[in-house]
Structures are given as structure tokens and as C-alpha cells.
Amino acid sequence: MPELIDRIFFDDLKKQSPEDVCKRTLSSWNQVERCYEITVWNQKCVINPEQYKIDWIKENGKEENKDRAGELHEYFSLFAIHYLLTSKEINLSEKWISEKDIPGGSTFFRGPHEVPTNLVTQKFSKQIDKFKERCEAMHGTPIKMADAAYKFIIAPRIPVALLFWDCDEDFPAEAKLLYDKTIIDHLALDIIFALAVGFCEQFAGEAIN
Structure with missing residues (x-):
């Protein structure tokens, strides 16, 4: 344990x-x-x-x-x-929100609690095809957002979306995690943060066998 x-x-x-x-x-x-x-x-x-x-x-x-x-x-x-x-017995809202849209999230998810999506951009900047391959290897389903985006079923009532914008001559690469709006009803802020950190570190790590 x-x-x-x-x-x-x-x-x-x-x-x-x-x-x-x-x-x-x-x-x-x-x-x-x-x-x-x-x-x-x-x-x-x-x-x-x-x-x-x-x-x-x-x-x-x-x-x-x-x-x-x-x-x-x-x-x-x-x-x-x-x-x-x-977790509660409720249906998904089918509406995506960021951590800043969660009540209290705009102040909580800052500083030491900032979601480390930089791990994703550092690894996949200028490699959008490899980003897509990684998403598919980790059982993601493509969705029409950003330059590339995938939905992952973390648990039966907890989908997470990973959005990726590749860098160009004006802007660096950017990644963002989104959650179904119902995550507010299921998990406390610190557990959402733990999920986000675990997700980013897992995604940026070595490929799952």
C-alpha cells in the first residue's frame, strides 16, 4: 500500500x-x-x-x-x-471544464498546485505525431479540439481530455487538461490535483507495455 x-x-x-x-x-x-x-x-x-x-x-x-x-x-x-x-451516481454532463472552472480552483491550482502540463509540452513540442501515437497507446479517443486532443476514461465516471497545441514561430507548445463538469461532484480539489499530476507524469513517462 x-x-x-x-x-x-x-x-x-x-x-x-x-x-x-x-x-x-x-x-x-x-x-x-x-x-x-x-x-x-x-x-x-x-x-x-x-x-x-x-x-x-x-x-x-x-x-x-x-x-x-x-x-x-x-x-x-x-x-x-x-x-x-x-463518487456519486450521476450521469456525465458532456461539458468540459478546466481546473480553473472548478469552485475554488482559480486560487487552489496555482504555485505548488499548478497542473504540470509542461511535462507534456517539453516532451512532445514539435512532435505532434508522436503525441498522437502516445495518446492512442494509452487508450485515448480523439476529439475535435486544439491541434490534437484525446479523451481518456480514467474511471467509469471520470473522463479526462488532454489538449495539445504544437509550437510555431510565434508561440510555444501548450497542453491543457479538461474534465467533465461532474468531477466537481465526485472529487475534492486535492484529489483532482493528484489525478492531474499522476496523469501528466504518466503520459510524459515511458510508454506503457
Whole structure:
């Protein structure tokens, strides 16, 4: 279990009804193993509240080796348990917003909490084709925005869009993350920030196997 996840989050999850959690989050409950199973960015996440444990499962059903390149950033474990704890049973709005559009976001997402989209621009400036290849390798779906943009299903109720404008002779490359407006109802600001950091670092890192 990553040290950044306090045991109290598992304790809070134990107090909730599995039926309610699964209904809210579109996850599933394994009664035999007494754990929740949910797909996070195309990887299977298994959360066992009683054992204070989060595992990531490879496609062949084996537990992911934590040292292997390709495992999701540790912030996705933090995201996953909070998603189970706080997400609501609501439909997507189909309206994209930036972090600055979230109530309190214009002051929160500054300084040390600035979303590090610079990691994306540093790696893919003047390489828009490689940006597209990376998006497709990470299970993105193209959308008609910016010079190139893709939507990623991070969790059943949490889509994220990554927009990219390549540099030209007048402007540097720019990237931006957008979220479905309903993210306001699901996650607190600090968890949205953790999701954004994990996303940017994951995207700018080595390709997922």
C-alpha cells in the first residue's frame, strides 16, 4: 500500500455498503476475496479495505510487479480509493471544464498546485505525431479540439481530455487538461490535483507495455 494513503480511508470504505459503493462507482465487489475491483485507466485495480491493500492486476490476471515500467503512477491508487469513497451516481454532463472552472480552483491550482502540463509540452513540442501515437497507446479517443486532443476514461465516471497545441514561430507548445463538469461532484480539489499530476507524469513517462 502506498504510504500516501492513510489507513483511515480504508476504514471509511469498510463502513460503506458494497452494494451502494458499486452502484455509485460502477465498480464490482468480490464477495469471496472481500475486495472491490475497478478499471482505472484501462488497468484493473483491486482494493481490499480489510487488508488495507491496493493491487494492480495485469491482463493475464497476475499481480503487477511494482518495479516494472508501465504501472500507473502511485497517485492513481490514491485517486482510486477516493473515487470509491466519494463518487456519486450521476450521469456525465458532456461539458468540459478546466481546473480553473472548478469552485475554488482559480486560487487552489496555482504555485505548488499548478497542473504540470509542461511535462507534456517539453516532451512532445514539435512532435505532434508522436503525441498522437502516445495518446492512442494509452487508450485515448480523439476529439475535435486544439491541434490534437484525446479523451481518456480514467474511471467509469471520470473522463479526462488532454489538449495539445504544437509550437510555431510565434508561440510555444501548450497542453491543457479538461474534465467533465461532474468531477466537481465526485472529487475534492486535492484529489483532482493528484489525478492531474499522476496523469501528466504518466503520459510524459515511458510508454506503457
